[in-house]
Amino acid sequence: MNTRFPFVEWFRNSSPYINAHRGRTFVILIEGEAMASGHGEQLIQDLALLHTLGVRLVVTYGIRPQVNQALSAEGIEPQRHAGRWVADHAIMRCVERVAAEQRLWLEARLSLGLPNTPLHGVELTAVSGNLVMAKPLGVRHGIDFDHSGEVRRVRAGAIEDLLERGALVVLPPLGFSSTGEVFDLDAAEVAQHAAVALKADKLILLGEADGLHDDSGQLQRQLTPADAEPLRLASVPGSELARHLGAACEAARHGVGRTHLLSWHDHDALLGELFTRDGVGTMITRHRYEQLRCAELGDIAGLLELLRPLEERGMLVERSRERLEHEIDDYLVIERDGMIVGCAALHVFPDAHMGELACVAVHKDYRGGARGELLLAEAERRARRHDVASLFALTTHTTHWFFERGFRASTIDALPPLRRDAYNHARKSKILIKSLD
CATH class of the missing domain: 3.40.1160.10 (Acetylglutamate kinase-like)
Known part of the structure; x- marks a missing residue:
């Protein structure tokens, strides 16, 4: 403005x-x-x-x-x-x-x-x-x-x-x-x-x-x-x-x-x-000014504010407050002096030993500082603790960012059945997979 x-x-x-x-x-x-x-x-x-x-x-x-x-x-x-x-x-x-x-x-x-x-x-x-x-x-x-x-x-x-x-x-x-x-x-x-x-x-x-x-x-x-x-x-x-x-x-x-x-x-x-x-x-200071941590219900307002510009540009699927509240345990956030400046979600599909890396977002003023890599690394650590063998991501705008971090192109058939059924064919998102072995 x-x-x-x-x-x-x-x-x-x-x-x-x-x-x-x-x-x-x-x-x-x-x-x-x-x-x-x-x-x-x-x-x-x-x-x-x-x-x-x-x-x-x-x-x-x-x-x-x-x-x-x-x-x-x-x-x-x-x-x-x-x-x-x-x-x-x-x-x-x-x-x-x-x-x-x-x-x-x-x-x-x-x-x-x-x-x-x-x-x-x-x-x-x-x-x-x-x-x-x-x-x-x-x-x-x-x-x-x-x-x-x-x-x-x-x-x-x-x-x-x-x-x-x-x-x-x-x-x-x-x-x-x-x-x-x-x-x-x-x-x-x-x-x-x-x-x-x-x-x-x-x-x-x-x-x-x-x-x-x-x-x-x-x-x-x-x-x-x-x-x-x-x-x-x-x-x-x-x-x-x-x-x-x-x-x-x-x-x-x-x-x-x-x-x-x-x-x-x-x-x-x-x-x-x-x-x-x-x-x-x-x-x-003995206290972290910027920290990567698990999301809490008190972070919902900050998450909504962070995600809104990316949703308006079509980079992310819109998430309601109710959906975020329901899935809050899946989210990681980067908090900087009380402000949520980054987030990512890991949705686990245990029967398929797969996890979806979703909603990776960093505030526009804090890009270029390896915060996306920090979120990805922590999501991978969390995935391994849940016996996840591979991560997948769906994206319309950031394919190369994922390629540069070990993901490869795949097809809808590689997705877990539940996620395959929920795939939005109108968005035509690219499907990317990374092995954690």
Whole structure:
């Protein structure tokens, strides 16, 4: 469907996500390089939009480039070990000053409401405080890290109270101890612990890279913590990749539903990841974003929507809701983030030791990704479990697809008697058979 305003169609398609994200808790890390390079303004506008849509936001931020610049201006060369600097008194003085400056900058931008600005009419309350408790790294490998610390606990109850009152919570990369000391913390670690403590729905890490890529350079849309762990171990200790992967894997293992690795370089990354089905970055989750599974009665509406365009074009025989309900146990589906994007049915004829592969369909936006092959492979596995010796398919449009996957042309006499009697001679479907021996 054509529209004069392309964003209108995008807005319509994003409505399920707007509804799904309302009332959810997102913890978002913005690395210091984003602020230093001038991308902070756009990100803050996007945060304000999320807030107006009812998302509960906790935002933490990195300050590494700003602190490095401040140290360089003072002629201080920090001692580094395993990706962390030794935060002595001089370095800690810079860290505290820069963290405060960045927090004030964030709060000032979140307060902007002039006419003709994206935040006009939006009233945000940004709150920070002693919400992260810390402890010193101590002496490691003979090096005293002084005021470099690690998260001890996040005051989840206090943060929840603030979120319930409609506040946006800002967490600097600083932690406080019961002895009244302040410690320099890794911002990714703060984000991870906050997400776990709050049982957040999402942890979003905005860094340099637009996600993770395989050896051929293809963006990897989804990984499990087990998939991502080797990449973390192979990365440079203390690098952004190591820190982000460590935070993502730990968060996923401790109950955070989804962690997203995005690039702040991409103007559309944050909203594109949250309000489109395929997203733009890499997601790390213990739950499958796309899965092949047995169909259930709750999938009927999705199946009808998937099959309707193919039925209208004459590629598939029309199937009523009642027929799908009756045959639902024969169906396999591919579900992608709640949407049925592929299906196939296996109807078994036990007396003939044959099975019919029927209703193979993949949504037009998800073809070319080997989903048809996945459905066929699973149907063949299921057929063998039922002692099926051969599969047959009837098709009017996709003969070559079946030929390329081991089927051969046959005649109506090769069909099981029940299927032979039900053959629709008016459609003149091609009859194809594949041996499973």
